[in-house]
Amino acid sequence: MSFTQQRPMDSALFSTQPNDPFYMIQALHSEHFQAVEQRIIRQLMQAMIYEEILPYTQAESAHHTVANSQSPHQFTIAGQTTDQQVVQYTCAGKRMISFGRVRLEQIPVTRISADGQQQTARLHEFLNEVLQQVQQGERLQQFRNELEQTLLKDLQSQADTQENLFFSEQRHYDSLEGQIKDGHPYHPCYKSRIGFTLEDNAHYGPEFQQSLYPIWLAVSKEYSRVAFSTSVNDYNAFIQESLGQEQWEQFEQTLQQQQLNINDYDVIPVHPWQWKNKIVSAFYRELASQQIVPLGQGHDAYYAQQSIRTLGNQTRPEAPYLKMALSITNTSTARILAGHTVLNGSLITDWLTQLIQQNETARQLGFVVLRERAGITFNYEKLPEYRQAQTYGSLGTIWRESLHTYLKEGEDGVPFNGLCYVQSNGVPLIDLWIQQYGIEQWTYAMLQATVTPIIHMLYAHGIGMESHGQNIILIHRQGLPVRIALKDFHDGVRFSMAHLTEPELCPDLTPEPESHAKINRNSFIKTDRPEDVRDFSYDAFFFIAATEMCMFLEQHYQLPEESFWKMTADIIHDYQRNHPQHQTRFDCFDLFAETVLIEELTKRRLFGDGELRFKNGLNPLYAYRYSTC
16 A cells, blocks of 8 residues: 555644654655655666666667657666565666766656566665665665665655745845755765754754754863964954854853853854764763863854755854854765864965966956855864764864855855756746746856856866855856855865966865875875866766756756757867967866766765775767867
């Protein structure tokens, strides 16, 4: 019996509050359940096929519904039941020009049993019958947990009774940061949030738009490490200005009442979930010895942005965003803040800003980097080695500039991944803009505003940037793209010293500890290989963000993939013609190479990080290697 066929629930149990258990019972019996479950199965199946985790078949499909599809196929993966019977999981889709990615239709994946019976696939059966062929034990169970938690957390947000239609007042950047519910478009664990209960998710998840109030702590200067931008003269003076005189004096009095002097401490905001669930248990010795002293709740209200651990200021939108350590796992990544990245953030963004301000082309493009003005981290090296592992990355904060400090009159912003958002009535968020400007003009303007700054930093300076959909803010005037703001660079750049244009300007960065490198081999800033620099930009922007945009525009507005990548190639060729002084870099960082290395996100999760996991993706720009102009 399917969920939708069950007897209606007692109306007394109905709830509209996402933190109420009865709300989730309703959601499990709603049409949203199958929709979310099928999305997870499709994303998992797409990734498994693309990353060649299991053998699959790709056959011509006689019946298909892909809009404007030129080569529809039926993709099938075989599984095995507990009694050794062969089953098949199949769905219609298309092999895309874009890196050879697989795009399954937004219809249910079908499970075909050994006797030929067909039914809609279920996640638990898919995991048991398919994934157990390649992985078992604790690693599979951990991956299974992330997928199941993604199902529950996404169902909780999708079943929210609020109507997801964006009126003019809801199309501002701050509103969109909280209301874009899609999550990562490729990674199947796009909303796992391991560590959050469903009640936590309803309170701290960005989709639920709750006001949050950070908890402030004082950390002895002996146990803290701080860094700040050249725009900041003194850390505590910056914090005092950010808090306001009244709150600063209140914190000062709190310490004085305990015979403590605020000059002996650095103050730090902590995410309220982190305070409740991590800080006391991890740092009880320091709390007991008053190396760490609670100061109380802040006055300003904040809202969670898409990254969950970054909070925007509701009370004062122009105030810096707070990026805080959060000991949860999302999209298979621990959302802590490694100490070296906190200390490097302001150095890196000062460096990028200096390069932009000193370069005429960059100034003309008008793109900006949201600087990380200050950062503080607990000094874990003060602890015994066994406690360093227990506490690593759990107490730290970065202050990042607000977009509002850069917007000009008539401008607003939208998260780049929000451009693919479809409202509950089936109409894309960007539909009004497409209707106003036309698909060709709007798409070219979007690509011009986005691609040019990314390739400029690569060609003119030798810096690759991890510019994925959440880290790019498209700035527009009444929907027409004009420029971008880029953010999140505490570990989001990669370069080779030998290939920097001005290596003397490169800051002396705090090196990553060996322990960090062991657990996250893919996280590094410096390399000796220029192709690593190029592929860093390719993996984040071209493979994920641009490709999702390309497929979205084809699906909803019938813009052919070829047209999208031809526009992109034209923009790159135009830049190259206008900047012949970078010719050696055009060859060194070859954006028209036949293949580029793509990180295998699902394979990493299944098999671990004992080795680097990349595959050669077919570059859609290769067809336009030589300019036709």
